Amino acid sequence: MSPTTATVGIEGSSRPDEAVAGRAAPMSREDRRAAIVAATLPLLREHGPAVTTRQIAEASGIGEGTIFRVFTDKAELLDACLVAAFDQTDTVAQLAAIDHSQPLEPRLTEAVGVLQRRLLSVVELMLALGLPRPPDKPSRTDPRANWGHDQLMAALTVLLEPDAGRLRGTAAETARVIRLLTFAASHPKITDEEPMSPDQIVALLLHGILHTEAGPAC
Numbered sequence: 001m002s003p004t005t006a007t008v009g010i011e012g013s014s015r016p017d018e019a020v021a022g023r024a025a026p027m028s029r030e031d032r033r034a035a036i037v038a039a040t041l042p043l044l045r046e047h048g049p050a051v052t053t054r055q056i057a058e059a060s061g062i063g064e065g066t067i068f069r070v071f072t073d074k075a076e077l078l079d080a081c082l083v084a085a086f087d088q089t090d091t092v093a094q095l096a097a098i099d100h101s102q103p104l105e106p107r108l109t110e111a112v113g114v115l116q117r118r119l120l121s122v123v124e125l126m127l128a129l130g131l132p133r134p135p136d137k138p139s140r141t142d143p144r145a146n147w148g149h150d151q152l153m154a155a156l157t158v159l160l161e162p163d164a165g166r167l168r169g170t171a172a173e174t175a176r177v178i179r180l181l182t183f184a185a186s187h188p189k190i191t192d193e194e195p196m197s198p199d200q201i202v203a204l205l206l207h208g209i210l211h212t213e214a215g216p217a218c
Helices: 003-007 029-050 054-061 064-070 074-086 089-096 105-127 148-167 171-186 198-207
Strands: none
Touching: 029 054, 029 064, 029 074, 029 105, 054 064, 074 105, 089 105, 089 148, 105 148, 105 171, 105 198, 148 171, 171 198
């Protein structure tokens, strides 16, 4: 049983008749699936599992029947939304696009902003769906396995490498610390709905909790 099927109520498990004036514009099956997922994600954040296929169809500009030509049922659609939400391909691309010629602090601030926006987007979706944690990561043989964690960490590591000689640990170790601190300082439940800004997170990473003029800690 998929994580969505187990956690989220299923609606529309049978194929309804198409009831809409006009036809959806021609589109490949994969492009249609992607377009429906993109239209559904904001609705899930707003309505959670109570979102209806009618709302999804209206947001997608199609009839309800079109949904069930590319998805078996609502549960499969919601599974596809979770996979899309957790896929980090776009986040990796944003990290890779950061200008490596910038000094370390603005470079890190931009990277932390990318990580934070992704985290908040995923957490918002999980809370709306009532998921206590991310669904189990699929196996490497599962076609949904493109979650991108390794690629994300590699992109963050590459971003740090120009300053590797200044770091206490390796660039890879530092990338992990950045990701952990960004998660802890951004998660709404951990921060009591008062997340730190990217500037604050980077200042803490680079300068700690003492004023620069403070003497050595006892």
